[in-house]
Amino acid sequence: MAKLYFYYAAMNAGKSTTLLQADFNYRERGMETMLWTAAFDDRSGAGTISSRIALSSPAHSFSDEVDLFAAIGQELKQRRLDCVLVDEAQFLTQRHVLQLCRVADELSIPVLCYGLRTDFQAKLFPGSAALLALADNLVELKAVCECGRKATMNLRVDQDGFAVARGAQTEIGGNDRYVALCRRHFFERLHEVEAQQLNLGLARPQ
DSSP states (O other): OOOEEEEEESTTSOHHHHHHHHHHHHHHTTOOEEEEEETTOOTTOTTEEEOTTSOEEEOEEEOTTOOHHHHHHHHHHHSOOSEEEESSGGGOOHHHHHHHHHHHHHSOOOEEEEEESBOTTSOBOHHHHHHHHHOSEEEEOOEEOTTSSEEOEEEEBOTTSOBOOOSOSOOOOSTTTEEEEOHHHHHHHHHHHHHHHHHHHHHSOO
């Protein structure tokens, strides 16, 4: 039976690289794939999956309005599909994830999703929460903290490198906006900026 996979990690763990390598492996063996990525992540151009080591591939774009089951089913009428690969899977909706379950269960096509588990406030993304609940296989990819331990958290930073503790859950960015850290150093950096803000507040003249 085909399965739904969720490969998750912190930033800079090579998720997109791993996806593109998996795509290459399928195609090298004469198999057909279909790639998807989030529509609003246009850092490398709309409808493009790109890795930090300069690998890239065109992809279909998903947004809230897209019915993935219908779109993949329509593609299946045109050609054989042996695998569906989804980048930036944290931005899927729960409805999308249910549609991908149907792709695996009803169309018998393996679905490989790659994305972040948590946001910069250590909260689950909706897509990641749904995948953690529904995927057949969960695979953690490893990133490394500056201390050498496994990085599991994504710290958002400002232009000066200071931690950002508040803001919208979704903010597209790379190494200039996010740092992958272990849990200990993630909370240490957050506490540092909170203490700094508190000191600045106490120092204000009355």
